[in-house]
Amino acid sequence: MRLSVLEWLSLPLLVVIWHILAIAMSSRFLPTPLAVASEITELAISGNLLADFAKTLTRASIGFVVAMAVGLALGLVLGRLRPVDRLFGPWVVVGLNLPAIVVAIACYIWLGLTEFALILAVVINKVPLVTTTIREGVRSLAPEFDELADAFRLSTGHRLRVIYVPQLIPFVLAAARTGISLIWKIVLVFEVLGSDGGVGFRVSVFFQFFDIKGVLAYTIVFILVVVAIEYLVLRPLESRFLRWRDTP
Amino acid sequence: MARHAVNINIEHKRFAAEAAPLFSDFRLAVRPGEVVALIGPSGVGKTTLLRLIGGVDTDYTGEILIDGQRADLAPPPGFVFQDARLLPWFDSVDNLCRLVAHVDAGRAEDLISRVGLGPYAHAYPRQMSGGMQRRLGLARALAANSRLLLLDEPFVSLDSVLVGELQSLFRSVIAEEKPTVILVSHDPQDAARLADRVVLLGRRPVRIVAELVFDLPRDARGPLDVVRLAERIAETSQEAVT
Incomplete structure (x- = not known):
């Protein structure tokens, strides 16, 4: 994996700007990056930082996997079967526009302040987006490759492996990428709303004490986790599956 | 492996959106090892015919047999599409x-x-x-399948140098493998270079308006022979239309 010089400089530049701003402002409002770094170390050793991140990551991972699986199945069905799409397509539009917070509140009221309610709310919020992306992928399958498959007498399984899956992979990756960023955000909001731990819960506790250093410490670790997922998971996956598109 | 004989007998073929049938009692037999060029104007139904022979389209009445086996159940032919379709x-x-x-x-x-x-x-x-x-x-x-090749306008939208290269390649494949070849083209030059027999197709329902058999062996045809044969195809085509 090769990064350009500008890409390497991007985040350090942000830290430098932050540092200059922190010096210009009062440390009560904006602590310096160094102060936040030492806060991170302290919270990781003596606080709940690791336990909170483990909780949030578990919730987000379960929600992500379930939402991707359900959205993939629904997207395939809606993209392939026109009458089903006509009947349920408007449901997807409703789902896309449902305010995330409303879904969370409804799930908490109906199911109580449980892990299940939180993950279900995440899944309900995410599924329409995955469904829409995959449905578009199925609709854009090139018919000329069907003819090719007919000419070579490919079986359904063979056709799936060499014709359909490769065409759908970019859409699955796009759904995964948008899904991860969406799920992160809504898991945190739902944790603020009602949970017994996790990044969102802890940030809301810091808020009650106006502890901006704690909020920033959690935010920075959160960003580091997201960046790690981007560079260690998503990009290698993309370069593995989309090599044919990017090879010069 | 034996080369393939192709027997085409399409009683009826119509596209759902169109009133007139595309094929009605269309018959054509291709001998094993023969190189047949189907020539006709654009839109006449040449590609559809090739798709039927290739077993890609099975929506017709009648039967297309490849060595006595129904086309869609026969082993896959070597199909060359208009675009490379890779x-x-x-x-x-x-x-x-x-x-x-x-x-x-x-x-x-x-x-x-x-x-x-x-x-x-x-x-x-x-x-x-x-x-x-x-x-x-x-x-x-x-x-x-190097024993039955179905070529759908394999030289269309290529420059003359590439056409020359590809046609030489086809000639060497035909000389070495001796396959049965059905070539669809709108260009008499393609047929003049490669075919043993040219079948000229007319419009709806698709019918054979004329046939030409070339005695001069493919490998003995020089550039002048190709021009002469192509002219013969074009003239026969004109006569058939008028």
Whole structure:
């Protein structure tokens, strides 16, 4: 994996700007990056930082996997079967526009302040987006490759492996990428709303004490986790599956 | 492996959106090892006929038999499409062995070298020129079945140098493998260079308006012979229309 010089400089530049701003402002409002770094170390050793991140990551991972699986199945069905799409397509539009917070509140009221309610709310919020992306992928399958498959007498399984899956992979990756960023955000909001731990819960506790250093410490670790997922998971996956598109 | 005889008897073929049938009592027999060119104006139904022979389209009444076996149940023919129609996510070798049954990487590389693409065995289609992609399409057709080749306008929208190269390639394949070939084209020159027999097709329902059999062997045809034969095809076509 090769990064350009500008890409390497991007985040350090942000830290430098932050540092200059922190010096210009009062440390009560904006602590310096160094102060936040030492806060991170302290919270990781003596606080709940690791336990909170483990909780949030578990919730987000379960929600992500379930939402991707359900959205993939629904997207395939809606993209392939026109009458089903006509009947349920408007449901997807409703789902896309449902305010995330409303879904969370409804799930908490109906199911109580449980892990299940939180993950279900995440899944309900995410599924329409995955469904829409995959449905578009199925609709854009090139018919000329069907003819090719007919000419070579490919079986359904063979056709799936060499014709359909490769065409759908970019859409699955796009759904995964948008899904991860969406799920992160809504898991945190739902944790603020009602949970017994996790990044969102802890940030809301810091808020009650106006502890901006704690909020920033959690935010920075959160960003580091997201960046790690981007560079260690998503990009290698993309370069593995989309090599044919990017090879010069 | 025996070369294939193709017997076509289409009683009726109509597209759902159209009132008039495209084919009605259309008959054509192709002998094993024969190279037949189907020539006709654009839109006459040549590609549809090739799709029916290839077993890609089965929505018709009648029967198309390849060595006595129904076309759609017969082993896949070597089909060369108008566009190269390669799978862009596979490299050259995978375009052959991931698509065609019983073709391993070694055989794929042999065929790729045979069409002059040895150095591009592991290149993706987008890294190759249009002419190279067409050659790879031919290699794939040879991998599928080198005894029955169905060629759908294989030289369309290529420059004259590439057409010359590809036609030489086809001539050497025909000389070595002696396959049964059905070539669809709108250009009499293609037929003049490659065919043993030319079948001129007329419009709806598709019918045979004239046939020409060339006595001069393919490999003995020089540039002047090709021009003369192409003129004969064009004249016969004109006479049939008028």
